[in-house]
Amino acid sequence: MKVLVVGGGAREHALGWKLLADDPKLELISAPGNPGLAEIGRVEAIAPTDIAALAALARREEVAFTIVGPEGPLDAGLVDHFRTSGLAVFGPSKAAARIETSKRFAKELMLAAGVPTASARTFTTVAAANAEAERLGAPVVIKASGLAAGKGVIVATSISEARDAIASMLEGNVFGEAGHEVLVEEFMSGEEISVFALTDGTHVLPMIAAQDHKRIGEGDTGLNTGGMGAYAPVSIETDAIAAQAVEQVFLPTLKALRAAGSTFTGLLYAGLMLTRDGPKVVEFNCRFGDPETETILPLMASGLIEPMRAIANGDSIAGAAPISWRKGAAVTTVVAAEGYPGAVRAGDVITLPPEEHDVIVFHAGTKRNAAGELVTAGGRVLAVTALADTLASAQKLSAAHAARVHFAGRQYRRDIGWRELARQFDGA
Ligand code: AMP
Ligand code: GLY
Numbered sequence: 001m002k003v004l005v006v007g008g009g010a011r012e013h014a015l016g017w018k019l020l021a022d023d024p025k026l027e028l029i030s031a032p033g034n035p036g037l038a039e040i041g042r043v044e045a046i047a048p049t050d051i052a053a054l055a056a057l058a059r060r061e062e063v064a065f066t067i068v069g070p071e072g073p074l075d076a077g078l079v080d081h082f083r084t085s086g087l088a089v090f091g092p093s094k095a096a097a098r099i100e101t102s103k104r105f106a107k108e109l110m111l112a113a114g115v116p117t118a119s120a121r122t123f124t125t126v127a128a129a130n131a132e133a134e135r136l137g138a139p140v141v142i143k144a145s146g147l148a149a150g151k152g153v154i155v156a157t158s159i160s161e162a163r164d165a166i167a168s169m170l171e172g173n174v175f176g177e178a179g180h181e182v183l184v185e186e187f188m189s190g191e192e193i194s195v196f197a198l199t200d201g202t203h204v205l206p207m208i209a210a211q212d213h214k215r216i217g218e219g220d221t222g223l224n225t226g227g228m229g230a231y232a233p234v235s236i237e238t239d240a241i242a243a244q245a246v247e248q249v250f251l252p253t254l255k256a257l258r259a260a261g262s263t264f265t266g267l268l269y270a271g272l273m274l275t276r277d278g279p280k281v282v283e284f285n286c287r288f289g290d291p292e293t294e295t296i297l298p299l300m301a302s303g304l305i306e307p308m309r310a311i312a313n314g315d316s317i318a319g320a321a322p323i324s325w326r327k328g329a330a331v332t333t334v335v336a337a338e339g340y341p342g343a344v345r346a347g348d349v350i351t352l353p354p355e356e357h358d359v360i361v362f363h364a365g366t367k368r369n370a371a372g373e374l375v376t377a378g379g380r381v382l383a384v385t386a387l388a389d390t391l392a393s394a395q396k397l398s399a400a401h402a403a404r405v406h407f408a409g410r411q412y413r414r415d416i417g418w419r420e421l422a423r424q425f426d427g428a
Contacts, residue, residue, distance in 0.1 A: 338409025
């Protein structure tokens with residue numbers, strides 16, 4: 001069986017790795033892929049948004065189905081095009097992807113369906129947005145309505161900071177079109193977890209939660225990034241919280257999407273804030289999270305191919321067995337380039353340590369130079385996942401392996417999972 005994975009990050013490498021762990025005879029094709037994916041399958045130099053070329057590839061190779069990693073091609077209508085062309089594809093339509101690509105759409109849908117989330121209002125003028133921020137008082141959250149590469153959210157700790165954020169989005173054009181409409185949102189306090197569910201549009205197969213570390217610095221300090229690491233499982237996701245996530249978040253959201261004529265199939269990602277009043281949605285994503293995917297998939301004991309293939313074919317997963325999980329914990333440490341999350345230098349030669357038991361190195365921003373050497377080619381360069389019986393051991397193993405990855409200016413955090421370790425320590 002052949003499967004096409006669209007994308008070229010560590011998330012896509014982890015997806016390919018898991019499919020091959022399920023079925024070593026699987027033929028993996030990725031586009032554009034990366035050097036890590038090239039070691040486990042074929043790569044085709046096609047951009048993720050070159051939908052016509054991807055469809056031609058899927059047809060020519062007679063792939064069983066295609067998996068879309070990033071949100072860009074979903075927003076560009078890849079799934080709609082594939083379905084119209086009779087090609088099986090895992091991911092939501094452009095209209096259903098609005099649950100991520102339009103914060104306004106997502107918020108209105110959640111509020112109408114009674115899905116717990118922070119209250120928010122949408123504005124296109126500075127004066128009205130400022131008035132709302134003042135009414136709510138600080139801290140208050142200002143969000144660009146459209147896609148802003150994960151950067152369009154300002155948690156303002158003062159009203160003047162809120163005003164600056166509103167002005168920069170509506171007048172300063174910092175996020176372009178995406179920021180010409182802003183949401184002024186109630187601040188929620190609590191710990192955030194990422195919960196993924198595979199869905200056929202009606203039924204869900206939820207995965208265990210992971211916690212992402214978005215800040216560049218240890219102790220969750222410094223600038224926001226795409227994610228410097230993640231760990232799973234997360235003990236604050238109790239069975240009761242997991243059940244609430246399904247009953248109060250996933251199922252009503254999917255029902256509302258069906259009612260809106262935008263049935264969502266694929267992977268729905270809920271960023272949940274565990275507040276004193278229960279879990280509340282911070283945001284939805286219409287795709288697997290990065291780096292959480294690199295953490296969660298290695299812990300998955302049951303297969304990913306079958307539910308994904310069923311969903312890609314438009315079949316029901318009503319009768320599918322729940323996902324089962326390995327014992328123990330996983331920690332993913334991201335190794336980033338110098339300067340990240342700002343501008344980074346590319347082309348530094350990477351040396352990797354010898355392979356190690358229970359450690360998987362997923363490639364993100366890497367490429368081969370003309371001499372065939374592995375070099376840096378992005379902000380997040382590698383994602384190093386370690387599995388162990390305990391979180392403390394997984395953290396140690398992951399950080400120690402990351403320490404033996406060498407390239408000029410590399411940076412990584414040694415404290416991924418620290419919140420959970422502090423909880424374990426407190427509870428001990
Ligand atoms: P988002 O891009 O929507 O995930 O937001 C980025 C980050 O901002 C989230 O991971 C939260 O940590 C924070 N955030 C977003 N919305 C809120 C909110 N209403 N209250 C508190 N923090 C928030
Ligand atoms: N880990 C956050 C994201 O994938 O959006």
